[in-house]
């Protein structure tokens with residue numbers, strides 16, 4: 086069943102069109118991550134779903150109900166902000182219960198909900214404290230608790246972890262995933278951290294300039310990017326792109342670039358290729374095999390190492406092949422040195438080829 | 447002192463030497479920089495206050511004399527009907543300006559915060575009176591409140607021919623003329639302070655409150671106003687000091703009249719000191735003013751300070 090449906094949503098701030106006729110359907114119980122560069126309209130979209138911004142055109146449905154013009158409190162959503170947005174002069178308990186009391190819920194019901202949320206988030210010992218006396222992680226937990234007590238089906242998160250340090254972010258990320266498994270709510274989560282997106286999401290919506298570029302499972306986003314933008318945005322270090330053209334010879338397609346000729350025997354075309362078509366050839370640094378093992382790969386070549394960057398768990402090699410820059414990620418065991426000429430290999434089943442307009446070929 | 451200096455010159459390896467340094471010597475350069483200010487405060491404020499208190503027990507006339515007469519000046523002060531009127535008036539003026547300039551100033555700021563158009567224009571209009579001196583304000587309002595050709599005449603011209611409004615020459619209400627003029631001058635400034643405070647509130651707080659379904663007035667009352675406590679305290683101090691020292695406004699607007707109906711303590715002090723050449727009486731009055739301020743200030747400062755201490759320790 087669809088939990089949140091957005092159809093042809095547009096939003097402009099004066100002359101600036103931030104969201105452009107955007108469509109999105111989120112299934113019940115799904116964890117959806119909105120991922121995109123800064124300023125692409127992720128927060129704006131989330132605020133529209135929450136009802137904190139009036140849309141210019143389009144409709145929003147939550148649990149089958151058209152809520153386009155409903156007040157935030159009537160939409161059945163809870164929201165968590167990057168800045169926590171706790172009420173600083175109230176104790177944690179009052180932060181959690183204030184909205185419920187204003188809504189006129191019976192006292193024992195309020196107590197029950199608050200203690201349940203506190204138990205789930207393990208903030209019982211903090212209930213009497215004020216937000217000022219809490220650490221960042223504890224504050225964010227309280228903020229999540231405030232959404233939890235509302236007993237709603239849809240949770241919205243706007244970069245909830247980006248104010249925390251790296252270690253805490255990892256811990257809370259795991260906790261959020263557990264929370265989602267336990268509650269089974271629909272969650273829509275905004276971030277610009279790809280690791281967060283790839284680890285948390287059931288499906289990721291990659292946004293750019295107010296449009297969704299691809300809405301797909303993390304593995305599809307990673308392995309089958311629909312366009313050049315998605316391919317370049319996901320992955321670190323980023324995908325290698327080589328400029329060239331497609332040519333065919335005896336029924337076999339090749340990628341041709343200056344001093345390079347790659348047979349595309351394993352590549353699955355989504356659109357029929359054309360002779361001489363100008364394309365970009367995308368190859369992920371981590372899909373390149375280095376050294377002796379490379380001989381087993383369908384495509385092999387030799388590259389010159391220009392720079393070696395050890396990163397702990399793995400090593401990044403900045404190499405050059407016939408004038409094309411190629412980044413390679415390999416494990417830290419390989420003892421390649423700057424200036425070495427090394428053998429590499431890869432499988433064209435794992436590459437992505439994009440036409441000039443950025444679409445996958 | 448010399449002991450501390452030798453400590454400082456001790457070898458660096460003796461790390462404890464640094465820790466044992468006298469607390470007075472910590473942040474030494476900052477303390478040296480503060481010395482002129484401390485001296486000004488000590489001599490200017492504390493010194494002059496003590497001098498005033500001492501001479502309030504003498505029978506000094508135009509010049510200070512050391513003939514002590516005990517509490518005689520105070521007896522006379524509290525018997526004086528003019529002083530009694532002054533105290534009563536400052537109470538009226540104080541309560542009215544506190545309540546209304548805080549209340550109206552805050553409401554104006556809230557109105558301005560609703561993303562209205564021409565906000566800058568309105569802000570300038572409201573803030574403009576604050577740029578005038580009290581003398582000008584006094585003269586402006588003397589004209590406006592004049593029963594013969596001020597606002598009253600305008601209303602009569604509109605058609606209400608029997609309209610009478612002349613609080614300036616009414617013993618009962620003349621102090622309210624001063625209240626009105628004072629509010630006109632000061633409210634815009636309070637509004638500007640409050641607006642700055644409101645703008646300092648994180649927009650996410652408002653969003654969170656809306657998601658929680660808390661109505662705007664409750665958000666203001668229970669979330670925003672408590673968050674603005676520092677702004678309110680600053681504003682309160684500014685308004686309160688304005689109340690204690692209000693002087694030129696009375697001189698320009700009513701000159702204390704009719705009779706003594708709009709006299710205020712600061713004017714009492716001024717008149718006795720410079721007009722009537724009675725230093726002892728003037729200083730007795732100012733000492734009473736000072737002690738009133740201290741009686742209010744000390745418990746409050748104590749409360750604030752001890753709270754802060756609790757917060758840092760707890």
Ligand SMILES: Nc1ncnc2c1ncn2[C@@H]1O[C@H](COP(=O)(O)OP(=O)(O)OP(=O)(O)O)[C@@H](O)[C@H]1O
Pocket residue numbers: 098101103121122123124125126127128129130277
């Ligand atoms: N109140 C506003 N008035 C005008 N333009 C706005 C307003 N709020 C946002 N914008 C613009 O809308 C665009 C999208 O903003 P939004 O906050 O949704 O970005 P975002 O994707 O959340 O970015 P980030 O990752 O930096 O949070 C930006 O270009 C921003 O400049």
Ligand SMILES: [Mg+2]
Pocket residue numbers: 127128129
């Ligand atoms: Mg954002």
